Amino acid sequence: MLSVQVPPVTELHARIEWFTARLVTTSVQSVTATLARDDGxxxxxxxxxxxxxxxxxxxxxxxxxxxxxxxGRYVLHVAPHPALDDGPRPLQVTLDITQVPPDTLPWPAPPTSPTLLPERTSASPALGSLATGAVAAGAVVALPSLFGRSGEATGARFAVAAAVSIAGLVGFFAHQPRPIEANIRANAPARAEWQRRVDAVKTENAKRRGSARLLIRAGPVTVAERAP
Structure with missing residues (x-):
């Protein structure tokens, strides 16, 4: 005689914990216990x-x-061998297996102001130069009384506006934000500490995912009709 005993519900951490099925015989019997998908x-x-x-x-x-x-659904199949007509019958148990998502740690927030010093100069002077040039050029075009109403005056007006606009563009590019090397060096320890914490969280989360939990629900033990 051969029987199989399994717990109705098992929750385990893969690799470090176990699902246990107990095989019971009334005499010494060679058996093979296999796990297969429901489709074999x-x-x-x-x-x-x-x-x-x-x-x-x-x-x-x-x-x-x-x-x-x-x-998905799996089948635990326990078959005696050699298979004899008058010997123990093969048995099977259906197992519904579900992965339980692990609890992972959140990523640490990156350092920001006021913790960090500004690492680039402000863009305000560049934008101010551009805006000043645009406003001045517009004012020149909009004040025909300064140049009269002749075609030459109109051309001169637009020439002056173009010159003012170019001056604004030159000021814009001359005041582009630049790295502040001293502040970058001062911020380096804080950034390194943040990266260290990110790496620690990454390692811990990988460990937790690697030992994911499985929820196993066992059905009744039945006589198997065929081997998997």
Whole structure:
């Protein structure tokens, strides 16, 4: 006689905890315990050998390739061998397996002002030069009384406006923001500390994902109609 005992619900951390199925026989019997997908695709052989009285077959939650199983329905199949017409019948248990998302740490916030000193000069002077040039050029075009109403005066007006606009552009590019090297050096320790905390969180989250939890719900033990 062969029987299989499994807990109705198991929650475990893959790799470090176990799902346990207990095999019980009334005499020494060689059995093979395998885990397969519901469609018969093999996942992993859990045990292949003799059982005397009882044996705890353990599974660490990983496939034969060492990865976590996808969510879905699986079958634990326990088959005696050699298979005899008057011997114990093969048994199976359906297992609904779900990955429980791990609790991961949030990323640390990057350092900002006032913790950090400004690392580039302000863009205000450049924008101010550009705005001043644009306003002045517009004013020149809009004041025809300074130059009269002749065609030459109109041309002169636009020439002056163009010159003023160019002066504004020159001022804009001359006052572009530039790196402040002293502040960059002063901020380096704070940035390095932030990067260290980011790396620590990354390592811890990878560890937590690597030991993800599995929720396993077992169905009733039934007589198997075929091997997986």
């Amino acid at each position: 695709t093999p996942v992993r052989t859990l045990y292949d050998g003799p059982v005397a009285d009882s044996l705890a077959v353990k599974w660490d939650g990983l496939t034969a390739a060492g990865s976590l199983p996808d969510d």
